[in-house]
Structures are given as structure tokens and as C-alpha cells.
Amino acid sequence: MNELSGKHIVLGLTGGIACYKAAELCRALVKEGATVQVVMTAAAQQFITPVTMQALSGRAVVDSQWDAREPNNMAHINLSREADAILVAPCSADFMAKLLHGSADELLSLLCLARPIDRVPLLLAPAMNREMWAHPATQRNVAQLRADGATVLDVGQGEQACGETGDGRMLEAEELLADLIAFFSAKTLLGQHVLVTAGPTYEAIDPVRGITNLSSGKMGFAIARAAREAGATVELVAGPVSLATPRGVTRHDVRSARDMLSATLALAHDATVFVATAAVADWRPATSAEHKIKKDGSGQAPELCFVENPDILATVAKMPRALRGDLFCVGFAAESQDLLANARAKRLRKGVPLLVGNIGPATFGQDDNALLLVDERGSQELPHASKRLLARQLIADIARRLATRGQTYHHSP
Numbered sequence: 001m002n003e004l005s006g007k008h009i010v011l012g013l014t015g016g017i018a019c020y021k022a023a024e025l026c027r028a029l030v031k032e033g034a035t036v037q038v039v040m041t042a043a044a045q046q047f048i049t050p051v052t053m054q055a056l057s058g059r060a061v062v063d064s065q066w067d068a069r070e071p072n073n074m075a076h077i078n079l080s081r082e083a084d085a086i087l088v089a090p091c092s093a094d095f096m097a098k099l100l101h102g103s104a105d106e107l108l109s110l111l112c113l114a115r116p117i118d119r120v121p122l123l124l125a126p127a128m129n130r131e132m133w134a135h136p137a138t139q140r141n142v143a144q145l146r147a148d149g150a151t152v153l154d155v156g157q158g159e160q161a162c163g164e165t166g167d168g169r170m171l172e173a174e175e176l177l178a179d180l181i182a183f184f185s186a187k188t189l190l191g192q193h194v195l196v197t198a199g200p201t202y203e204a205i206d207p208v209r210g211i212t213n214l215s216s217g218k219m220g221f222a223i224a225r226a227a228r229e230a231g232a233t234v235e236l237v238a239g240p241v242s243l244a245t246p247r248g249v250t251r252h253d254v255r256s257a258r259d260m261l262s263a264t265l266a267l268a269h270d271a272t273v274f275v276a277t278a279a280v281a282d283w284r285p286a287t288s289a290e291h292k293i294k295k296d297g298s299g300q301a302p303e304l305c306f307v308e309n310p311d312i313l314a315t316v317a318k319m320p321r322a323l324r325g326d327l328f329c330v331g332f333a334a335e336s337q338d339l340l341a342n343a344r345a346k347r348l349r350k351g352v353p354l355l356v357g358n359i360g361p362a363t364f365g366q367d368d369n370a371l372l373l374v375d376e377r378g379s380q381e382l383p384h385a386s387k388r389l390l391a392r393q394l395i396a397d398i399a400r401r402l403a404t405r406g407q408t409y410h411h412s413p
């Protein structure tokens with residue numbers, strides 16, 4: 001899935017050691033289908049050469065408003081009119097100060113000033129030493145640039161090129177890419193609080209062994225990401241998986257079903273949407289041994305007794321209305337056969353308005369899936385696609401349901 005296909009990005013580079021990350025960023029943008037026009041200030045060229053950026057973007061870098069290659073000699077107008085967004089990464093403290101004052105003495109600041117402000121968004125990825133970032137002048141400029149309509153992205157935290165540690169590093173290329181993709185996403189869940197459970201649970205037998213399942217958490221993480229991109233505040237309760245936390249999502253790591261239940265209940269109060277994708281273990285060993293269970297030499301395997309785990313989704317969905325308010329609950333069904341019949345029955349059993357069926361063995365651990373959405377009116381297939389795309393489709397569907405809540409909901413054809 002090329003997430004930026006059809007988008008034309010003007011990538012501006014200003015002076016800063018973080019220019020080395022701009023090379024990776026340029027590559028990532030192109031890989032996602034964007035066309036990228038690089039514009040560099042003179043200071044940026046002290047850190048990285050136009051040759052590198054030309055090779056990665058596949059286009060000659062522009063660095064002067066007097067560039068004679070432009071037939072009308074108006075690089076600032078041409079470049080700013082054709083962009084879907086201007087992304088300045090890295091954006092130095094000095095460049096922010098220039099933008100703030102509407103200064104336009106070289107091409108990049110000139111084209112930022114000349115951009116049609118309502119149509120061409122300006123995103124800035126600050127990069128500087130921590131003292132420069134914390135300075136009242138910089139913070140004042142950030143606030144004013146935001147008030148003027150620019151999107152000032154976060155800064156990273158950690159060790160800096162100067163040897164100091166703190167806030168002010170430029171975000172990594174993949175973080176900037178995720179922020180740009182999110183920026184272009186329709187904000188259909190603005191104001192919503194989405195709670196997602198994801199991954200397997202792990203039920204201990206003793207301190208070194210346990211029972212788990214093959215769920216990778218990928219579907220739930222993709223849903224959390226899509227919800228965040230749609231503008232929601234997102235809490236993700238994750239069983240033991242090693243996936244990266246989607247940007248802007250608050251993650252709560254848990255191990256057992258009971259841990260997952262208490263984390264979920266604590267967060268359910270503030271949630272407006274609950275999507276239960278976790279493959280919760282249905283049973284756990286009745287007791288968990290304090291020490292490793294040893295072979296006793298008899299050749300006899302130890303006997304394990306199981307007790308049923310709490311049903312997290314059903315517990316939340318059946319909470320009294322006074323406690324859960326208008327919470328919209330979405331369940332998943334991992335089946336190995338008879339998907340529609342099982343999903344229908346499960347929807348009623350769990351007491352949720354929407355249940356999403358999928359074939360567990362076919363999808364666990366994979367990057368793609370196919371979904372069957374079952375509600376009180378019928379069912380709708382979301383055909384085989386990447387989990388990323390399916391997550392977006394599901395979030396769009398949930399947003400439509402929330403928007404038309406109380407009205408009759410029709411499946412889109």
C-alpha cells in the first residue's frame with residue numbers, strides 16, 4: 001500500500017546535523033509513492049550535498065530563487081503552487097525565526113511565504129540543541145508559528161550530536177513519515193477516545209512456562225494506528241508482543257487475561273469506542289507454581305487443571321449504562337470455520353453492536369487478512385487486503401456508525 005501516492009511534497013532542508021536524517025526521509029517518502037522536490041538552503045548544503053538529495057528524490061534540487069531552469073524564473077511561485085504539503089526537515093531555530101517574521105531572502109523561506117496558506121500546509125520538524133529548543137525565543141516562535149497556521153511537529157528526546165542530552169533532536173525518518181501520513185488522514189474520529197486490546201495473553205504455569213497463542217497483535221496495532229490517524233485519543237492494552245507502539249498511541253503492556261481485564265476496566269470509563277482484538281486465552285492453569293515444576297523421574301507428566309478466564313469484551317459491553325455511557329463496543333471473532341454463523345452467534349453472546357469475523361489460523365502472524373463485519377442488519381465483507389488497509393476501512397466504518405448513531409445504518413454497497 002503506497003500511503004502517499006499522488007502526493008507531491010516539497011521537502012525543505014535547513015542547516016543542521018539532522019540533515020543526514022533527511023536523506024532517509026526522502027527515500028521513505030518516495031517509497032510510499034510521493035513525488036519529492038527537495039529545496040535546500042545554503043546552510044543545509046554544509047551538512048549534506050544536493051547530489052545525495054537529487055539521487056534519492058530523482059529530481060534536481062533547487063536552491064536559488066534565481067534558478068534559470070524555471071521558464072518564468074519564479075521558482076517560489078511554481079514550487080509552492082504544485083505542492084500538496086511543504087515539509088521543512090530539519091527546521092533550524094534560525095529558520096523558524098525567519099518564517100515567523102515573514103523574512104524571504106532565500107528560496108525556501110520565500111516559497112513558504114508565497115504558499116497559498118489555505119491550500120498548501122506547512123509542516124516543520126524542528127532540530128536543534130536542547131538549550132536552543134528550550135529558549136523562550138524558540139518556544140515563543142513555535143507558539144506563534146502554530147497560531148499562524150503551521151504544523152510544528154514534536155521534537156525527539158535523547159543524546160544530541162553536541163554530546164548533550166535532552167529535547168530538540170529531529171524525529172527519526174519513520175516517525176516523520178508516520179506524522180505526515182497521519183496529517184493527510186481524514187479526521188473522522190476527532191474527539192473520540194478509542195480503547196483497543198491486542199495480541200495474545202500469557203497464562204503462567206510456573207515462572208518459566210506458560211500458555212499463549214499465535215496472535216501477533218498486528219491487527220489491533222493497525223487499528224490503534226488508524227484510530228489515532230483519524231484524530232482519536234487512543235489507549236492500547238497489549239498482550240506480550242514485540243511490535244512498535246504506533247505514534248501518538250498510549251500503550252499499556254499486560255501479560256495475563258486478568259491483567260488485561262483490569263487495565264481495560266480502568267480505561268473503559270473514559271473511552272467512547274472499545275475494539276477488542278485481543279486473542280484472550282479462554283482458560284488459565286488453576287494454579288501457577290511458585291518455582292519451576294521439575295521432572296520427578298517417574299515419567300509421569302504433571303496434571304494441569306484449568307479455570308475459565310474472565311471475558312473482557314462481554315464484561316465491558318454488559319457494564320451498566322451508567323458506567324459505560326455511550327461506549328460503542330466492537331468485538332472480533334477468530335474462527336477456523338463457519339465464519340458467518342459463528343460471528344452472528346458471538347455478536348449476540350457478547351452483546352455488541354458490531355462483530356468482526358476473521359479466520360484465525362489464516363491470519364495469525366500475517367500482514368494481511370479478510371474481515372466480515374456483522375451487525376444487527378446483516379453482514380459485509382472487507383475483502384483480502386493488508387491489515388493496515390483493513391484497519392483504516394474498519395475505522396472509517398466505525399466513524400460512520402458513530403456519526404449516524406440513532407439513525408438507521410445502511411451498509412455501503
Ligand code: CTP
Pocket residue numbers: 197257276277278279280281282309310311312313314330331332333334335346350
Ligand atoms: N474476548 C475477550 N475476553 C475473553 C475472550 C474473548 O475480551 N476472555 C474477546 C476477544 O477480544 C474478541 C471476542 O471476545 O473480541 C471473541 O473472541 P474469540 O476468541 O473469537 O471468542 P471466544 O469468546 O473465546 O469464544 P469461542 O472460544 O467460543 O470461539
